[in-house]
Amino acid sequence: MTAPIRCREDETFVLNLGPQHPATHGVLRVKLTMDGEYVVKAEPVLGYIHRMHEKMAEDRTFAQFMPNTARMDYLHALAYNHGYVLTVERAAGIEVPERAEYIRVITVELNRLTSHLLWWAAFLLDLGGFSPLLYAFDDREQILDLLERVTGSRLTYCYFRFGGVYNDIDDDFITGTRNFIKRLRSRLPRLYHDLVTKNIILIKRLKDIGFVSKEQCRKYGATGPLLRGSGVQFDIRKNEPYSVYPEFDFDIPVYDEGDCMARYMVRMDEIEQSMRIIEQALDKLPDGPVRAKVPKILKPAAGDYYAAVEAARGSFGCRLVCNGDKSPYRLKLRSPTFSNLSLFGEVAEGMLLADALAFMGSLDLVIPEIDR
Amino acid sequence: MNIVEQTRIALLELFPDLAAADAEARAKAEAEAAEAAEAVAPVEAEQEVTAAAATGEAETATPPPAEESAEAATPETKAAAAEKEPAAEGPRQNGVAVGDYDRHGVHLDVLCDPQQVVAAAEILDQAGFFIEAITGVDWLKEDQMEVIYDYNRNDGRLCRVVVRTRIPRAEPELPSITNVYPGANWHEREAYDFFGIRFLGHPDLTRILLPEDADFYPLLKDFTL
Amino acid sequence: MDTSIWRPILYLIGFMAFAGVNAAWLGWAERKGAAHIQRRNGPKEVGPFGLWQPLADGIKLMTKQLLIPSGTDDILFRIAPILAMIPALTSMVVIPFSGNIQARSIDMSVLLIFALASIGMFAILLGGWASGNKYAVISAARVVSQSIAYEIPMLITVITIVMITGSTNLQDIALAQQGGFWHWNIFRLEGGHFVYMWIAFLIYFICSVAETNRAPFDMAEAESELVAGYMTEYGSMGFGLFMMGEYLNIVVGACMTTILFLGGWGSPFGFLPGIWWFLIKIYILIFTIIWIRWTYPRTQIYKLLNLSWKILIPFSLVNLLVTAAFIKVF
Numbered sequence: 001m002t003a004p005i006r007c008r009e010d011e012t013f014v015l016n017l018g019p020q021h022p023a024t025h026g027v028l029r030v031k032l033t034m035d036g037e038y039v040v041k042a043e044p045v046l047g048y049i050h051r052m053h054e055k056m057a058e059d060r061t062f063a064q065f066m067p068n069t070a071r072m073d074y075l076h077a078l079a080y081n082h083g084y085v086l087t088v089e090r091a092a093g094i095e096v097p098e099r100a101e102y103i104r105v106i107t108v109e110l111n112r113l114t115s116h117l118l119w120w121a122a123f124l125l126d127l128g129g130f131s132p133l134l135y136a137f138d139d140r141e142q143i144l145d146l147l148e149r150v151t152g153s154r155l156t157y158c159y160f161r162f163g164g165v166y167n168d169i170d171d172d173f174i175t176g177t178r179n180f181i182k183r184l185r186s187r188l189p190r191l192y193h194d195l196v197t198k199n200i201i202l203i204k205r206l207k208d209i210g211f212v213s214k215e216q217c218r219k220y221g222a223t224g225p226l227l228r229g230s231g232v233q234f235d236i237r238k239n240e241p242y243s244v245y246p247e248f249d250f251d252i253p254v255y256d257e258g259d260c261m262a263r264y265m266v267r268m269d270e271i272e273q274s275m276r277i278i279e280q281a282l283d284k285l286p287d288g289p290v291r292a293k294v295p296k297i298l299k300p301a302a303g304d305y306y307a308a309v310e311a312a313r314g315s316f317g318c319r320l321v322c323n324g325d326k327s328p329y330r331l332k333l334r335s336p337t338f339s340n341l342s343l344f345g346e347v348a349e350g351m352l353l354a355d356a357l358a359f360m361g362s363l364d365l366v367i368p369e370i371d372r
Numbered sequence: 373m374n375i376v377e378q379t380r381i382a383l384l385e386l387f388p389d390l391a392a393a394d395a396e397a398r399a400k401a402e403a404e405a406a407e408a409a410e411a412v413a414p415v416e417a418e419q420e421v422t423a424a425a426a427t428g429e430a431e432t433a434t435p436p437p438a439e440e441s442a443e444a445a446t447p448e449t450k451a452a453a454a455e456k457e458p459a460a461e462g463p464r465q466n467g468v469a470v471g472d473y474d475r476h477g478v479h480l481d482v483l484c485d486p487q488q489v490v491a492a493a494e495i496l497d498q499a500g501f502f503i504e505a506i507t508g509v510d511w512l513k514e515d516q517m518e519v520i521y522d523y524n525r526n527d528g529r530l531c532r533v534v535v536r537t538r539i540p541r542a543e544p545e546l547p548s549i550t551n552v553y554p555g556a557n558w559h560e561r562e563a564y565d566f567f568g569i570r571f572l573g574h575p576d577l578t579r580i581l582l583p584e585d586a587d588f589y590p591l592l593k594d595f596t597l
Numbered sequence: 598m599d600t601s602i603w604r605p606i607l608y609l610i611g612f613m614a615f616a617g618v619n620a621a622w623l624g625w626a627e628r629k630g631a632a633h634i635q636r637r638n639g640p641k642e643v644g645p646f647g648l649w650q651p652l653a654d655g656i657k658l659m660t661k662q663l664l665i666p667s668g669t670d671d672i673l674f675r676i677a678p679i680l681a682m683i684p685a686l687t688s689m690v691v692i693p694f695s696g697n698i699q700a701r702s703i704d705m706s707v708l709l710i711f712a713l714a715s716i717g718m719f720a721i722l723l724g725g726w727a728s729g730n731k732y733a734v735i736s737a738a739r740v741v742s743q744s745i746a747y748e749i750p751m752l753i754t755v756i757t758i759v760m761i762t763g764s765t766n767l768q769d770i771a772l773a774q775q776g777g778f779w780h781w782n783i784f785r786l787e788g789g790h791f792v793y794m795w796i797a798f799l800i801y802f803i804c805s806v807a808e809t810n811r812a813p814f815d816m817a818e819a820e821s822e823l824v825a826g827y828m829t830e831y832g833s834m835g836f837g838l839f840m841m842g843e844y845l846n847i848v849v850g851a852c853m854t855t856i857l858f859l860g861g862w863g864s865p866f867g868f869l870p871g872i873w874w875f876l877i878k879i880y881i882l883i884f885t886i887i888w889i890r891w892t893y894p895r896t897q898i899y900k901l902l903n904l905s906w907k908i909l910i911p912f913s914l915v916n917l918l919v920t921a922a923f924i925k926v927f
Contacts, residue, residue, distance in 0.1 A: 219553055219555050221505075227526060232527070332507040
């Protein structure tokens with residue numbers, strides 16, 4: 001759809017998108033070289049909310065670093081909790097009780113729902129549709145209430161512990177979750193799909209916009225819905241199963257188109273799949289303890305450990321280098337959007353400004369996670 | 373042949389001496405295996421490799437990771453252990469080690485010279501891997517800097533490869549792999565930002581997360597808060 | 598009465614009041630409408646149902662400092678908001694609210710209104726240009742291209758009406774549609790115009806939404822792309838005047854649609870015509886515009902232009918030919 005660019009060097013101008021801009025959802029800055037409405041060159045400038053979590057990790061004990069993990073991807077904080085505890089458990093050789101694993105899966109998937117709902121809301125806001133924001137927030141609020149009941153916080157959870165979770169879930173949570181899923185199931189087709197997904201304006205704006213090929217994804221290390229929207233079936237939950245995910249029957253939605261609509265559909269289908277996982281986990285929930293006996297100060301054997309989980313935005317990996325001390329010698333946090341955003345510059349070239357912003361929205365950026 | 377083994381053989385190209393030894397050991401192992409069992413299901417063989425590798429690696433959990441060859445091992449382990457140096461202690465030698473996935477989360481652990489990282493990236497690129505992260509580790513005591521490249525596959529065949537290399541701390545320089553993986557661009561900039569590792573041939577090696585006028589490298593161990 | 602000095606003064610006061618009330622309370626209606634579409638309450642603290650909210654907003658805007666950033670074209674920057682308001686206000690002069698409520702009946706009143714609407718576009722262009730802000734300039738460029746694209750099908754559609762009625766006087770056009778909805782241009786039985794006139798109505802309505810820069814065609818102030826477009830640098834009453842100008846444009850647009858297609862002040866049943874019918878019709882149209890805004894996402898600028906150049910203009914031209922044929926045949 002985009003016309004070939006014919007511009008003279010002296011006719012371009014630089015548009016400074018951000019760090020405060022409605023479409024960047026946080027403090028991302030993109031230096032756009034524009035030819036009229038066409039983007040000639042796009043350079044994301046990062047680091048406005050950089051907090052150096054990796055250095056903080058080296059200064060704290062393993063348990064003390066837990067709250068930091070929630071402050072990277074504040075929308076899917078529990079996945080980051082999960083990735084970190086998985087790595088440390090792997091390093092220290094801790095066994096997790098089965099009930100705790102189920103609770104982890106339930107809460108992580110609920111959290112994934114909140115993340116996708118918020119993405120949906122914010123994406124529509126990028127496209128100029130304001131009302132869906134409030135519909136999605138309405139649903140998201142229900143999940144936050146549920147999660148607040150068990151975790152004690154609404155956004156930056158610090159719920160997982162090495163060897164289990166902090167708190168057992170109660171019957172109220174279980175019935176609340178079941179009711180919520182019933183509610184979202186009834187709302188999804190009407191409020192989400194009839195009103196928005198099938199909207200001709202939305203389809204026209206997203207179809208064939210922001211094409212990302214499989215090869216591009218591989219070269220840039222893209223993961224998550226971005227990769228699945230390009231036709232690659234890759235989800236850590238299936239490909240490299242962790243926790244109790246192999247117990248559940250769920251699909252990995254894949255769309256081959258590689259455009260914004262494909263990524264949109266992947267996320268919408270993932271909402272459905274997450275609900276399936278939660279339902280099955282609630283049905284199978286075993287009894288038992290939710291926390292293994294773990295020493296207060298962990299001193300894992302020296303060595304190199306890696307674990308990855310599937311966060312809402314892609315695969316989140318933790319590389320932990322231990323030297324036998326009570327704090328990590330080095331903790332590398334591999335955030336998915338850092339890689340995903342790095343292909344923005346290449347893809348956005350030659351796009352119209354509005355399309356480039358639609359593409360940016362479809363990447364589902366969470367800036368604190370990129371900047372860490 | 374499973375993907376881990378395939379990649380291991382491909383990566384052995386980096387180390388001609390080891391590759392020759394490996395081929396010899398492999399031929400021997402195959403001959404033995406053919407004698408031992410006439411029809412072994414490939415799935416079982418794969419399981420054996422990982423199981424055997426696990427026993428081989430379990431003893432090597434102390435830093436710096438030293439590669440040991442397990443004594444009581446199946447022919448396959450011998451083949452896997454062939455490229456490892458027999459030295460029990462001391463710094464690890466270059467080579468491809470089969471990692472203990474359940475414990476360390478990687479299938480193949482490559483230690484190579486700084487000059488070989490581009491070749492390693494090319495081999496992995498051709499094999500269909502994607503770059504997950506590039507990071508450094510500052511080994512202050514040894515006066516060395518370790519650069520770690522994490523690779524992974526996205527085609528459903530599970531194989532995580534980690535490529536490490538050690539560079540002198542005083543002069544942290546090594547070639548950039550941005551020509552192979554454009555996605556490495558930001559990861560290398562990040563490593564430069566945090567550790568001051570200079571990637572030669574990088575198109576735009578500037579600060580990425582820290583302010584452009586920062587005059588420190590925060591993740592160095594002698595940078596204290 | 599025509600020669601009396603009181604007539605212009607009375608009309609002036611009347612129009613100012615009508616414009617002021619509409620500009621202020623349409624903002625309230627929009628917020629309230631949006632709130633109910635989004636299952637919220639909307640303004641509710643200031644007065645019953647938040648009805649005094651526009652007054653509070655007005656006081657706030659008026660007491661704020663009018664900030665003129667450096668690098669702006671000072672004079673143009675100040676003129677632009679006023680220029681946005683004036684044409685919409687002036688348009689009211691020729692609009693027949695009912696058979697006897699009209700300030701001036703001018704023969705070329707249709708053309709006058711379109712000329713004034715173009716001046717409204719100039720205000721946005723000047724405001725965007727004078728701001729010296731790149732977002733504002735992009736927005737100004739968009740407004741111009743959008744305005745050019747949509748005035749063409751709009752005028753072509755109006756020509757069909759003029760052909761049917763044989764007059765460019767709004768009063769005559771409205772008078773020709775009196776006596777029941779089957780006389781309205783959109784459903785006009787006489788001459789068989791109802792066969793295609795609803796298409797003309799759709800084209801005209803889409804164009805009028807686009808002309809007033811309302812979602813889904815609000816390319817000029819697309820907040821997720823251009824921050825606030827031409828209004829980025831405006832605060833205080835400069836912003837307030839732009840907002841009032843926008844609402845007045847909507848009112849004028851709705852008035853025009855009503856007069857051209859929906860029978861003006863005529864009642865749908867053929868009896869009791871009067872200004873209330875006119876007001877009911879324009880507010881239904883305005884509600885529809887608000888409803889559309891809060892339901893649809895925004896389109897893309899080139900899709901918007903394509904819609905005009907590739908679909909609306911050809912359709913309106915065909916429509917024109919069909920009208921000519923119908924007039925000739927029947």
